[in-house]
Amino acid sequence: MRIDIVSIFPMLVRTVGDFGVARIALERSILELNFWDPRDYCEDNYRRVDDRPYGGGPGMVMQAPPLAAAIRDARQAGQGRVIGLSPQGRPLDQATVERLAAESALVLLAGRYEGIDQRLLDAEVDEELSIGDYVVAGGELPAMVLIEALVRFLPGVLGNEESAKTDSFSAGLLDWPHYTRPEKFEGKKVPQTLLGGNHNEIRRWRLRQALGQTWLRRPDLLEKRQLSEEESLLLDEFKEQLKGQETS
Ligand code: SAM
Numbered sequence: 001m002r003i004d005i006v007s008i009f010p011m012l013v014r015t016v017g018d019f020g021v022a023r024i025a026l027e028r029s030i031l032e033l034n035f036w037d038p039r040d041y042c043e044d045n046y047r048r049v050d051d052r053p054y055g056g057g058p059g060m061v062m063q064a065p066p067l068a069a070a071i072r073d074a075r076q077a078g079q080g081r082v083i084g085l086s087p088q089g090r091p092l093d094q095a096t097v098e099r100l101a102a103e104s105a106l107v108l109l110a111g112r113y114e115g116i117d118q119r120l121l122d123a124e125v126d127e128e129l130s131i132g133d134y135v136v137a138g139g140e141l142p143a144m145v146l147i148e149a150l151v152r153f154l155p156g157v158l159g160n161e162e163s164a165k166t167d168s169f170s171a172g173l174l175d176w177p178h179y180t181r182p183e184k185f186e187g188k189k190v191p192q193t194l195l196g197g198n199h200n201e202i203r204r205w206r207l208r209q210a211l212g213q214t215w216l217r218r219p220d221l222l223e224k225r226q227l228s229e230e231e232s233l234l235l236d237e238f239k240e241q242l243k244g245q246e247t248s
Helices: 010-018 020-027 064-078 094-101 118-124 140-151 192-196 199-217 219-223 229-247
Strands: 002-006 032-036 081-091 105-110 127-130
Touching: 002 064, 002 140, 010 020, 010 032, 010 140, 020 140, 032 064, 064 081, 064 105, 064 118, 081 118, 081 140, 094 140, 105 140, 127 140, 192 199, 199 219, 199 229
Parallel strands: 002 032, 002 105, 081 105, 081 127
Antiparallel strands: none
16 A cells, blocks of 8 residues: 655654554555655745634644645655545544555645645545544644554554454454463453363353443444344343342
8 A cells, every 4th residue: 555645744754654563564565655745845945834824813824835736746646545634524433444445545634733724625635534533733643543543454464364353443343352371460360261262152252242341331332233133142141240240
């Protein structure tokens, strides 16, 4: 996958490729990152990309011309759809990540200051995405969040191809709890089922836990999801077990 990033802080976004799964993806040439700095498209010697807002008020606004020139070059080089990172965009979720990971190229646009001239957004941006209902200082960290999330879905990056598919949200549920050695930690044992080696029992235990944790922590996810007969049964069992623990 090719990702072209339009940002006035390319060095910041570049660090996403120095660690973990993104680094592996770059090393295996599964991912390619390219950077386009709008300052390189400025006509003045000060390389200014911002100016005061029409109508007055605080802060500065990113100007359309250098951004448009950078985006057009990025789009021409990679042929990707342009994703604008913005707190006003649609909240990023796992389904969107999976959809975008299937694209061969994307252009990510990171804003700064009070935001970007609306005419640029209207003309050049195909989709706006937000990383949550809060505001950070620039689109670089949101772009890095999106890149890490995308990379997990690129074939050949994760050790186990199934890993991203069993993560929280992929099946509309939170992940189940994980355990590893030692078998006993500060008096607490690993659940017996996980030590038993019965694959069907382990699968049912994990699904029961995933359903239960989702019911406890994110009931909104369950409201959006139709449960199978087995899932309804396992969730009932989880609730019963919880009631048992509370009364014992
Ligand atoms: N005035 C804007 C508003 O209230 O909607 C916020 C501008 S913010 C300080 C500057 C840039 O940071 C934005 O153009 C965007 O690229 C990025 N940004 C900030 N919060 C974000 C979020 N939650 N998701 C995605 N991008 C964000």
